[in-house]
Amino acid sequence: MGISAEEIKKRAYQLENQIIKDRRHLHQIAEIGTDLPKTSAYIQQRLTEMGISWKACGGALPEKLTADFVEAGFPKMEKATGVLAQIGHGSPCILLRADMDALPLKEDSGLEFQSCSSASHMCGHDSHAAMLLGAAQILKEHEDQLQGSVKLMFQPGEETGAGARIMVENGALTSPKVDVAFGLHVQPTEATGTIGYAAGVNSASLDTFILKIQGSGGHSSQPQLCVDPLMILNQVYQALNLLVTREADPAAMVTLTCGVAKGGTAVNIIPDKAELHIGMRTLDVEAAEHLKQRIPEMIDHYVKAWNGTYELTEFHTPCTFSDQGLCESLVPHLAEIVGADKVHQIPPMTGTEDFGYVTKEVPGMFVFVGAGQRGNAPLHSPKMVLDEAVLPLGAALHANAAAAWLRENGRETV
Numbered sequence: 001m002g003i004s005a006e007e008i009k010k011r012a013y014q015l016e017n018q019i020i021k022d023r024r025h026l027h028q029i030a031e032i033g034t035d036l037p038k039t040s041a042y043i044q045q046r047l048t049e050m051g052i053s054w055k056a057c058g059g060a061l062p063e064k065l066t067a068d069f070v071e072a073g074f075p076k077m078e079k080a081t082g083v084l085a086q087i088g089h090g091s092p093c094i095l096l097r098a099d100m101d102a103l104p105l106k107e108d109s110g111l112e113f114q115s116c117s118s119a120s121h122m123c124g125h126d127s128h129a130a131m132l133l134g135a136a137q138i139l140k141e142h143e144d145q146l147q148g149s150v151k152l153m154f155q156p157g158e159e160t161g162a163g164a165r166i167m168v169e170n171g172a173l174t175s176p177k178v179d180v181a182f183g184l185h186v187q188p189t190e191a192t193g194t195i196g197y198a199a200g201v202n203s204a205s206l207d208t209f210i211l212k213i214q215g216s217g218g219h220s221s222q223p224q225l226c227v228d229p230l231m232i233l234n235q236v237y238q239a240l241n242l243l244v245t246r247e248a249d250p251a252a253m254v255t256l257t258c259g260v261a262k263g264g265t266a267v268n269i270i271p272d273k274a275e276l277h278i279g280m281r282t283l284d285v286e287a288a289e290h291l292k293q294r295i296p297e298m299i300d301h302y303v304k305a306w307n308g309t310y311e312l313t314e315f316h317t318p319c320t321f322s323d324q325g326l327c328e329s330l331v332p333h334l335a336e337i338v339g340a341d342k343v344h345q346i347p348p349m350t351g352t353e354d355f356g357y358v359t360k361e362v363p364g365m366f367v368f369v370g371a372g373q374r375g376n377a378p379l380h381s382p383k384m385v386l387d388e389a390v391l392p393l394g395a396a397l398h399a400n401a402a403a404a405w406l407r408e409n410g411r412e413t414v
């Protein structure tokens, strides 16, 4: 029969103090990027205490990726400290995912357990990891009733847009093969315990291009002896903004923003170099694919037309999809935890979530769980505060999604 939603919820509330303790500990040791030594060690220690087998997933990053991160303004990151754990055994397998990295932001929440370093959990990933530890405990206690396996993915580097990709490339979705995946994100500006999800595309893709234009500088009175990188930058800037208006379907709702444009030191000097950072987001996969190819082409043509040279660094994070069928099968089980009146469809978000690397490979479902109320400081604000009442609910949502999906799709027990 397996464990019921009611039992799961009851157990999650019994574990509430432990989940809060885990969350506050992770909150205080906030670390950023793909290399989270203290955070991963804590997760590993807690899993070991619960008797759950785990393995590290990530390891040394390719040199090129480390260099690209530095180009993009991230700290130097040389490894990824993802953790994969498993409860139950064999097929089928549902993956539950929690990200666990923080932001390079000084916290100003006033909480007694606020982070003292320059990193802080203002995206709430500390709560995600603590909820998944809570779910792990509940599922482990009923391991013999699971008709398949539950894989727990503790992921670093979500805010870099590449953490999930690194774990997927390092086998997170194999042995046992993952059949479906579930992930959640807290939302401090929505009422605690409400759930919002979007079937289909539910977060934008993000394609980032960091362009370094090399010209040849000199006196501003002798432009004929120079290659002016600022003039090239200006032309690329205009061309890329026009590209979206001419080649993307207006319904695709593409945004292209050059958030950094820099070069030059004085009015009478033509500089050697200029730099342009371009971010392109859309909810439309076709438009993303087209522009991802056309942006480098346009850059190449414009820079070469004016005799410059360039280096281009690219980062791509796909849209996150919630599979219609999986939503239909999981929504009733999310409702068992929070109440049917609290589960709503919402429009896709224009932000980006690197869980898209998982939902590109297997059917997935991603939900937002309210953890506060309207008017609260939003995610990524230094004053963001979560309502901790969301913690046992999140643990129960994870555990019930996994237990129920395996009950309905798992092998027969003998």
Ligand SMILES: [Zn+2]
Pocket (backbone or CB within 6 Å): 123, 159, 379, 380
């Ligand atoms: Zn974030």
Ligand SMILES: [Zn+2]
Pocket (backbone or CB within 6 Å): 123, 124, 125, 158, 185
């Ligand atoms: Zn986040």
